[in-house]
Amino acid sequence: MEKKKKLSLPVQIFIALVLGIVVGLMFYFTGAAGFTTSYIKPFGDIFVNLLKFIVVPVVLLSMIDGIISMGDMKKVGAVGWKTILYFMVTTAVACVIGLVLATVFNNAGLFPNLSEAAQAAEYEAKEYAGFMATLVAIFPTNMWKAFTEANMLQVIVIALLFGGSILAAGEKSKLVRDMVTSAYAVVERLMEFIISLSPIGVFTYMTWVVATQGAEILGSLALVILCAYIGYILHAVLVYSVSAKAFAGISPVKFFKNASAAMIFAFTSTSSAATLPVSKECADALGAEDDISSFVLPLGATINMDGTAIYQCVA
Structure with missing residues (x-):
């Protein structure tokens, strides 16, 4: 008996996106929006909490494992x-693209008028x-505080310091190397489970x-x-x-064909960290x-926010 082919994760996410819009409109027009806030949104909160929970271990262990694999700090x-x-260069290009497009749209009168809301808003x-x-703030004074606050730049510095120290210790660090590799393998499996949700x-x-919020x-x-x-x-093209x-x-x-899975997942999940395992698979395929x-991938997921740069410039 031939086994049925399972839908890929990007397809599942796209279907979930469309179904969410349809079901959301049904609740909106029937006046039952409160039900979604009390009984549907909490499941989404659980998923986001799981993503936040796994981000630090993924970035920390994947970077240390990558440094160890290189075998040379040079x-x-x-x-x-x-x-x-x-x-830095790609982010700068992204900012220029965002500012140019926003200027064109704004001068053409295509953006909504937010002047009243802007005058009423207060921000210091x-x-x-x-x-x-x-620069000083990037270097942590307390390793555990960096983890609990999910300060990604500090986590990266910690990973670099530990990775470099493990390499410098040579054969004496064999046990720690094995522990890092083993722990990262476990975290990868856990990440795959969370992504499946x-x-x-x-x-x-x-x-x-x-x-x-309705159809508007x-x-x-x-x-x-x-x-x-x-x-x-x-920017992408x-x-x-x-x-x-x-x-x-x-x-x-070839690049877009092999990287499409990561791009689709990042688009639908809006999480660079959550996309890391998918990105890794795409990188292997390329x-x-x-x-x-x-x-490179954990570093990029943390500091290379080209899409965010475009969005901020437009906003």
């Missing part, structure tokens, strides 16, 4: 500065302490948002959303295509070296 340093430089920005103070999380949150949530800011998404598409061809020597078509991807 290689880590060479990969590190090139990666950060690339992230925190005083900028300066670059050096920001994504369709439930997407469905519950989408149902709640549409039920409580899908249309009132449509042009603002459209502006941002045009920016996302332009232009920047990623050029990068794939220039740095990896692969065709953009032929990336295991030690490089284990180091």
Whole structure:
């Protein structure tokens, strides 16, 4: 008997997204939005809590495991500065794209008028302490506090320090190396389980948002959303295509085909950290070296927020 082919996770998430909109509209028009807040949204909260719970272990262990796999801090340093430089450049390009598109849309009168709301709103920005103070804050004084507060930059610094120390200790660190590799394998399995719940999380949150805010949530800011998404598409097609061809020597078509699963999952889950395992699989399929991807992907999921940069500029 032939076994039925299971729907892929991105397809499941997309179906959950559509069903969430449909069910949410049903609750909205029947006046039962309160039910979604009390009995449907909590399941989405549980899913998000699980994602937040697993983020720190994934970033910490995957980066340490990646550093150990490289076997040489010189290689880590060479990969590190090139990666950060690339992230800075792509983020800068993303900001330019977002600002140009937002200016065009705004000058054309396509954005909704928020002047009254803007005048009524009050916000006091925190005083900028300066670059050096920001740099100092990256280095933790308490490792456990960095973990409990999920301070990702501090977690990355901790991973770099421990990874480098394990390499420096040589053969004496064999037990710790094995422990890190074993712990990361366990965390990967746990992450896969949490990710398998994504369709439930997407469905519950989408149902709640549409039920409580109605159809207008899908249309009132449509042009603002459209502006941002045009920016996302332009950035992905232009920047990623050029990068794939220039740095990896692969065709953009092959890149997008093999990376589509991670892109779809990131789009629907809106979580870079949650997409890490899927991204790792895509990187393997594209032929990336295991030690490089284990180091670069968590770093990118934490500090390389090109989509967020576009969104902030448009907003």
